Amino acid sequence: MTAYLIRRVLYAIPILIGVNLLTFVLFFVVNSPDNMARVHLGVKHVTPEAMAKWKRERGYDKPLVWNAAAEGVGTLSQTIFFEKSLSLFAFDFGRADDGRDIGSDIRERMWPSLAIAVPVFLIGILIEITFAMVLAFLRGTYVDLWGVVLCVILLSISSLFYIIGGQYLIGKLLNLTPISGYDTGLAAAKFIILPVVVGVVSGIGASTRLYRTIFLEEINKDYIRTARAKGLSEVRVLFHHALKNAMIPILTGVVVIIPALFLGSLILESFFGIPGLGSYTIDGIRSQDFAIVRAMVFLGSALYIVGLMLTDLSYTVVDPRVRLS
Amino acid sequence: MPFKPVLLWTDALLYLLIAVAAVTALYASRREHLRAPWRHILRHRLGMGAFVVLAVYIAVGLVDSVHFRLPLAGQRAKTDGAQTQTEYSSEVLSLLDLLVLPLKERVEKTYSAPFATHLYAKETIERPDGAQLRDFPRLRYGGAHLADPERDRAWDLASTAARALAQGTLAWGALIVLIVAWQTRRTGDPWARVWGRLLRGRTDIPWRVILLTSGALMLFGFLGAGLGMKYHVFGTDKVGSDVLYLSLKSIRTGLVIGTLTTLIMLPFAILLGIMAGYFKGWVDDVIQYVYTTLSSIPAVLLIAAAILTLQAYMALHPERFDTTAVRADARLLFLCIILGITSWTSLCRLLRGETLKLRDVEYIQAATVLGAGPTTIMIRHILPNVMHIVLITVALDFSGLVLAEAVLSYVGVGVDPSTISWGTMINSARLEMAREPMVWWSLASAFTFMFTLVLAANLFSDVVRDAFDPRLAREQPKA
Numbered sequence: 001m002t003a004y005l006i007r008r009v010l011y012a013i014p015i016l017i018g019v020n021l022l023t024f025v026l027f028f029v030v031n032s033p034d035n036m037a038r039v040h041l042g043v044k045h046v047t048p049e050a051m052a053k054w055k056r057e058r059g060y061d062k063p064l065v066w067n068a069a070a071e072g073v074g075t076l077s078q079t080i081f082f083e084k085s086l087s088l089f090a091f092d093f094g095r096a097d098d099g100r101d102i103g104s105d106i107r108e109r110m111w112p113s114l115a116i117a118v119p120v121f122l123i124g125i126l127i128e129i130t131f132a133m134v135l136a137f138l139r140g141t142y143v144d145l146w147g148v149v150l151c152v153i154l155l156s157i158s159s160l161f162y163i164i165g166g167q168y169l170i171g172k173l174l175n176l177t178p179i180s181g182y183d184t185g186l187a188a189a190k191f192i193i194l195p196v197v198v199g200v201v202s203g204i205g206a207s208t209r210l211y212r213t214i215f216l217e218e219i220n221k222d223y224i225r226t227a228r229a230k231g232l233s234e235v236r237v238l239f240h241h242a243l244k245n246a247m248i249p250i251l252t253g254v255v256v257i258i259p260a261l262f263l264g265s266l267i268l269e270s271f272f273g274i275p276g277l278g279s280y281t282i283d284g285i286r287s288q289d290f291a292i293v294r295a296m297v298f299l300g301s302a303l304y305i306v307g308l309m310l311t312d313l314s315y316t317v318v319d320p321r322v323r324l325s
Numbered sequence: 326m327p328f329k330p331v332l333l334w335t336d337a338l339l340y341l342l343i344a345v346a347a348v349t350a351l352y353a354s355r356r357e358h359l360r361a362p363w364r365h366i367l368r369h370r371l372g373m374g375a376f377v378v379l380a381v382y383i384a385v386g387l388v389d390s391v392h393f394r395l396p397l398a399g400q401r402a403k404t405d406g407a408q409t410q411t412e413y414s415s416e417v418l419s420l421l422d423l424l425v426l427p428l429k430e431r432v433e434k435t436y437s438a439p440f441a442t443h444l445y446a447k448e449t450i451e452r453p454d455g456a457q458l459r460d461f462p463r464l465r466y467g468g469a470h471l472a473d474p475e476r477d478r479a480w481d482l483a484s485t486a487a488r489a490l491a492q493g494t495l496a497w498g499a500l501i502v503l504i505v506a507w508q509t510r511r512t513g514d515p516w517a518r519v520w521g522r523l524l525r526g527r528t529d530i531p532w533r534v535i536l537l538t539s540g541a542l543m544l545f546g547f548l549g550a551g552l553g554m555k556y557h558v559f560g561t562d563k564v565g566s567d568v569l570y571l572s573l574k575s576i577r578t579g580l581v582i583g584t585l586t587t588l589i590m591l592p593f594a595i596l597l598g599i600m601a602g603y604f605k606g607w608v609d610d611v612i613q614y615v616y617t618t619l620s621s622i623p624a625v626l627l628i629a630a631a632i633l634t635l636q637a638y639m640a641l642h643p644e645r646f647d648t649t650a651v652r653a654d655a656r657l658l659f660l661c662i663i664l665g666i667t668s669w670t671s672l673c674r675l676l677r678g679e680t681l682k683l684r685d686v687e688y689i690q691a692a693t694v695l696g697a698g699p700t701t702i703m704i705r706h707i708l709p710n711v712m713h714i715v716l717i718t719v720a721l722d723f724s725g726l727v728l729a730e731a732v733l734s735y736v737g738v739g740v741d742p743s744t745i746s747w748g749t750m751i752n753s754a755r756l757e758m759a760r761e762p763m764v765w766w767s768l769a770s771a772f773t774f775m776f777t778l779v780l781a782a783n784l785f786s787d788v789v790r791d792a793f794d795p796r797l798a799r800e801q802p803k804a
Contacts, residue, residue, distance in 0.1 A: 022619075026630050038641060301623070
């Protein structure tokens with residue numbers, strides 16, 4: 001087990017290096033610091049001095065990968081690649097264009113993101129699995145047929161519609177919750193309800209349909225027929241036998257996103273004015289702040305890789321046939 | 326020449342896609358084992374209903390993909406010496422623009438509600454006698470033919486709608502007669518029997534569903550055309566453009582993103598996926614490494630990074646993009662490419678897995694023993710046997726991509742702001758919900774058009790998957 005874990009971590013390193021190199025090429029080679037400076041300072045009336053100052057303030061005035069002017073280790077360490085890209089491995093994200101420390105921003109904004117993403121995730125998966133099991137239990141009936149049709153309709157609706165519609169219906173017409181905003185502590189609860197409801201509803205269609213297919217596949221297997229032949233009730237077969245085995249394919253899709261819950265949801269947070277990492281990312285993109293986008297790309301990839309590892313581990317928990325070696 | 330054709334990159338690729346589809350259809354129609362799944366689709370009621378809707382969208386999108394520039398008005402070809410020169414307008418038009426020219430040109434001042442005769446906002450109006458008052462001014466075009474809107478509007482709306490519906494019904498009837506006549510000729514049965522079969526839905530190809538769907542669409546079309554000439558059926562947006570026109574123009578953007586993205590990624594996904602599965606060893610390791618790295622980056626962020634880079638490039642090289650249309654098109658194409666890069670990995674993984682299974686199957690081993698090289702085996706023996714996965718993926722991805730466009734445009738890394746798309750419509754209209762009275766029509770129109778396309782695509786792709794997935798076919802031989 002420990003050996004397996006170590007191997008997985010070692011395997012993750014080249015992938016993170018790849019992500020790092022890719023973002024470096026995208027942000028500093030394709031799009032040189034000169035370009036960045038010009039985009040930020042305005043394309044037309046920009047003096048070389050202003051550009052040099054902009055770059056110096058952000059540490060973009062050093063050579064890309066090889067600093068011939070420096071000595072010893074400095075030839076490698078006093079470069080953009082070392083200072084801006086490799087430092088990400090130490091989770092040192094540097095500063096945003098407005099001078100704020102990205103690392104502390106992320107630590108601070110993580111909590112509102114989690115306050116939305118965790119309830120959406122837990123409530124969502126509970127509802128989806130329940131609905132899917134009901135549909136699978138009633139398979140072949142009109143409830144199942146129309147349930148699937150409803151799922152297809154739900155998943156054909158744009159997520160933006162759920163948000164705007166939810167804000168209009170619950171926030172404006174019924175006046176149940178504030179339309180957007182956030183507060184600290186327990187007072188945040190009333191701001192959290194609406195985004196959570198919208199987040200759950202917008203995910204129901206696709207997931208319920210997927211889980212129903214998984215359940216049906218499981219129900220058609222031989223061991224279920226054996227269980228029925230033994231005289232077990234359909235409910236017991238479904239909950240005791242099918243659910244356990246269906247968890248394996250369901251886990252594949254679910255566990256991998258758990259670490260990424262930190263990042264929050266881009267559009268949910270942005271629409272509801274939640275000061276989480278999702279809206280942080282969007283603000284970064286909108287203000288063309290490359291430092292923020294770079295930090296989030298790296299963080300997102302790292303969390304995804306952690307998710308992949310957790311998926312593998314979770315198999316050993318739910319599926320005794322899987323032995324990690 | 327009366328016009329100057331403009332071939333945008335996305336146009337060319339769309340034509341290429343149509344050509345590929347036509348060649349594939351021709352190829353498949355000659356082979357029985359390929360014809361069978363298509364026959365399943367052709368006989369599926371829900372599938373054909375969805376297909377009719379899709380076909381209408383595709384037709385609108387294709388008509389909107391023929392671009393040209395008209396000569397500048399009032400400047401007929403001047404002849405100086407031997408050379409004839411015509412000055413062309415810098416505005417790139419499409420065939421659809423010409424077809425719905427009244428919709429495009431009837432621009433009001435600002436918002437107006439659907440079927441409104443007056444503007445949404447109050448303005449200071451000067452009366453003929455010199456007095457001024459603040460009131461809702463009349464629209465320049467919407468209901469401008471009415472002498473007294475308060476009194477005449479309801480009656481005019483009803484009579485125009487009735488006329489349009491009558492025309493639509495006539496056209497629909499003509500279509501039915503055509504189909505029945507064709508079926509009568511083909512089967513040799515008397516027309517009454519053909520008609521009875523059709524009415525009861527007892528035909529091989531579900532003509533009843535096809536005719537009902539196309540009937541509904543035709544009625545909507547005639548209604549839109551009839552009323553759209555006199556009113557703004559879906560109202561107007563902030564700068565006064567007709568929302569119906571914007572919704573129609575968005576169709577092409579949605580289709581381009583949904584189809585070209587997969588077209589661009591297909592060669593890479595197929596080539597790398599099959600190579601990884603067939604060669605195993607270090608080739609497999611390298612390819613797996615590449616797609617794991619790419620798929621571990623959150624898609625939105627990779628797209629954002631790439632689009633930000635492109636924006637910077639475009640801002641610094643304005644000379645390479647001479648018209649707005651060319652610039653917007655370049656960005657659309659780039660968006661397709663980058664979406665393709667983020668989405669090819671799942672198909673590649675599927676193909677690798679399937680190839681791993683296939684390469685140990687007897688007929689592949691037989692081919693190896695008979696001396697076939699790796700290239701021959703991959704192209705002649707493996708590729709045809711994984712094509713169903715490719716087709717299913719393409720069909721399933723389409724609707725997701727159309728939806729993704731709207732979200733990306735909201736984030737600010739979608740299509741160019743000057744490109745008309747459902748995403749840009751929603752993005753520019755989302756703050757209008759807070760107005761009093763509420764401006765709901767742009768959003769409603771964009772969501773309705775998008776929902777119809779995505780729902781049809783989802784239903785159709787389910788049928789495609791059922792038809793092509795051999796595993797499902799074995800489990801349910803009857804369906």
